[in-house]
Amino acid sequence: xxxxxxxxxxxNVAEGNPLTVxxxxxxSGNPYLFWYVQYPNRGLQFLLxxxxxxxxxxxxxxxxxxxxxxxxxxxxxxxxxxxxxxxLYFCAVRDIGSYIPTFGRGTSLIVHP
Amino acid sequence: xxxxxxxxxxxxKTRGQQVTLRCSSQSGHNTVSWYQQALGQGPQFIFQxxxxxxxxxxxxxxxxxxxxxxxxxxxxxxxxxxxxxxxLYLCASSLDVxxxxxxxxxxxxxxxx
Numbered sequence: 001x002x003x004x005x006x007x008x009x010x011x012n013v014a015e016g017n018p019l020t021v022x023x024x025x026x027x028s029g030n031p032y033l034f035w036y037v038q039y040p041n042r043g044l045q046f047l048l049x050x051x052x053x054x055x056x057x058x059x060x061x062x063x064x065x066x067x068x069x070x071x072x073x074x075x076x077x078x079x080x081x082x083x084x085x086x087x088l089y090f091c092a093v094r095d096i097g098s099y100i101p102t103f104g105r106g107t108s109l110i111v112h113p
Numbered sequence: 114x115x116x117x118x119x120x121x122x123x124x125x126k127t128r129g130q131q132v133t134l135r136c137s138s139q140s141g142h143n144t145v146s147w148y149q150q151a152l153g154q155g156p157q158f159i160f161q162x163x164x165x166x167x168x169x170x171x172x173x174x175x176x177x178x179x180x181x182x183x184x185x186x187x188x189x190x191x192x193x194x195x196x197x198x199x200x201l202y203l204c205a206s207s208l209d210v211x212x213x214x215x216x217x218x219x220x221x222x223x224x225x226x
C-alpha cells in the first residue's frame with residue numbers, strides 16, 4: 001500500500017523568506033515522488049518529481065525538493081518566497097510497482113507581503 | 114500543443130440524476146485518469162484508462178463509470194447522483210501509463226442539490 005501525509009494544513013511565510021512544505025510517505029518498494037501546485041479554481045500543475053538519482057530535485061518556479069529515504073520525506077522548499085507562490089500544494093507518491101499516484105490532503109501556502 | 118480540456122466547467126444536478134463529464138487529453142497522451150476532489154481535500158483516484166481499457170480503479174462504487182475513445186479522449190459518467198458527489202472532477206492525461214507526470218485539466222465542478 002502507498003500513502004502520503006502532509007502534516008500541515010497551512011504554512012505562513014513572509015515574502016523573501018525561505019519556505020518549506022512538508023511531506024512524508026509510505027510505500028512497500030521504492031517511491032516515485034511528486035509535487036503539484038493548485039491555484040484557486042484551477043487544476044493541478046506539475047512542479048517536480050523524484051524518480052532516482054540526486055536527492056535534491058529542482059523544479060519549476062524556483063522550487064526544489066529533497067528526498068530523504070531514512071526519514072521517508074520529500075519536503076518542498078524555496079529559498080525566497082513570493083506572494084504569487086500562495087496556493088495549495090499537493091505531494092503525491094507512487095510505488096515503483098504501481099501506475100497510480102496517491103495524493104496528500106494538500107497544504108495551503110500563504111505568503112504575506 | 115493543446116493541453117487537457119474538460120467540459121462542462123460547472124454544472125448543477127439534483128439527486129438521482131445522471132451526469133457525463135468529458136475530457137480531451139493532451140496531444141500524444143494515451144492515458145487518462147479521473148480524480149474527485151472534494152472541498153478542502155486532495156484528489157481521490159477514481160479510475161484510469163490506457164488505450165481504451167480500464168487500467169485501475171479506486172474505491173468508488175459502480176455507478177461511477179468511464180470510457181476512453183480511440184482518440185484518447187474520455188468520459189466520466191455518474192449515475193444516481195448523491196449529495197456527496199458534489200466535488201471538482203479532475204481529468205489528467207499522461208504520455209503513457211508508466212509516465213510519472215500528470216497533466217491536469219481545470220476540472221468540472223459538480224453541485225448536486
